[in-house]
Amino acid sequence: MNLVGHLECFVVVAEELHFGRAAARLGMAQPPLSQRIQRLERELGTRLFDRSSRRVALTEPGRVLLDDARDLLARVERIRGLAARAGERAVLRAGIPEDLDGRVVAALIGAYRDVRPDLPLDLRPAPTADHLRALNEGLLDIAVLRHPCDTARLSLGPMLGQPLGVLLPDGSPLAASPALFLADLHGHDLVVEGGSAAREDLLASCARHGFAPETVHDSPHPQFTLGLVLAGTALALVPRARALPGTAWRPLTGDPLLWRTSCAWREGVPPEGPLADLVDVTTRVLRAEAAMTPVAQRVVPRPSSGFLA
Known part of the structure; x- marks a missing residue:
């Protein structure tokens, strides 16, 4: 049994008292998280949580385990740090x-x-x-x-922002302008990349600045995005570096959209x-x-x- 991994899951569930929120924090689906908790309970021979359709609560053994689990995980982190600093990795x-x-x-x-x-x-x-x-x-x-x-549960380095502009087919009427407002894109479809959070953030920013795409196409890869743009199917909101032959890139006035990036x-x-x-x-x-x-x-x-x- 991966005891450290199971204890990490246990601590997050104990802090959230909600399996859905705990799974989101851990970056995993809820069923595998529930299975990890169940395996830990079987290994320890006791229930750690009282579960019902309305609530999740720690049992008395769960409350006793929580402090010890946190202490053990802190020790594991210190050992990992020492190993890295000693060059053992x-x-x-x-x-x-x-x-x-x-x-x-x-x-x-x-x-x-x-x-x-x-x-x-x-x-x-x-x-x-x-x-x-x-x-x-x-x-x-x-x-x-x-x-x-x-x-x-992550530490972050400096936050950097990269302005996004409009990637469109070369020869599009919009390319006649040296810069565009998001509202100028009214009536066009949009192709977007990234997970649900990034997608929602981008679309919310577009809506605040007067652009509600007719249709939103989800792209799994930059090459697919480029294909839709070259075909005239949709526009994309990307950094200048994405501009390639056959396309035109125009900045957005006021830089209303940024790709935010940091080390973690x-x-x-x-x-x-x-x-x-x-x-x-x-x-x-x-x-x-x-x-x-x-x-x-x-x-x-x-x-x-x-x-x-």
Whole structure:
């Protein structure tokens, strides 16, 4: 039994007293979370929660276990930190957005080699939701996250914002303007990427600025987004770096939309040594290569999330 992983799940459920919110914090589905709690209860030979259709409550054994579980997990985190600082980990595992520009990836690797030639960097491209799960399960040391996302139990580096503009087919009447307002896009379809939180955040910002797309197409990959734009099916709201032959990119007046990005690592792990170096390098590379600028960072507490606004 993965005791540490099960205890981590137990503590989150005990804090939330709601399996749905706990699953969201852990970046996993609710059924596997319930199964982990049940396996822990079988292993310990006692019920830890009283469950009903209306409420979840700790049993007396659950209350006794909670403090000890928190203490054990804190010790595990300290051991992990000591191992990393002592150089016992053979590689630094870093998650990056799967659509990160190739120039940025190359610059990131090169800049990290300059400061840490002795420690290999294992870059793992994936969606933000996958990185959240991997961070919480200890499968990644650090990840570059796109916000908004659930940052509970994570520490964050500097928040960077990359202005979004309009990607449209070359020759579109909208391309005649050097800059556009979101309201100018009225009557057009939109293609969007990212998870549900990022999608909702983007559409809410569009609505506030007078653009309600006729149809919203969900894209699993930047190449699919480009295909819809080239076909004239939809417009996209992306950074300037996405502009390719056959398309035109126009900035939005006032920069009303930003891609917000930051490094994240497990809460309680000191940002020292290789981890601190990678946070610094990644922040510098993203800011320089992708024209990102620092933005204000504010955590808005919610029952099951730590979205940044």
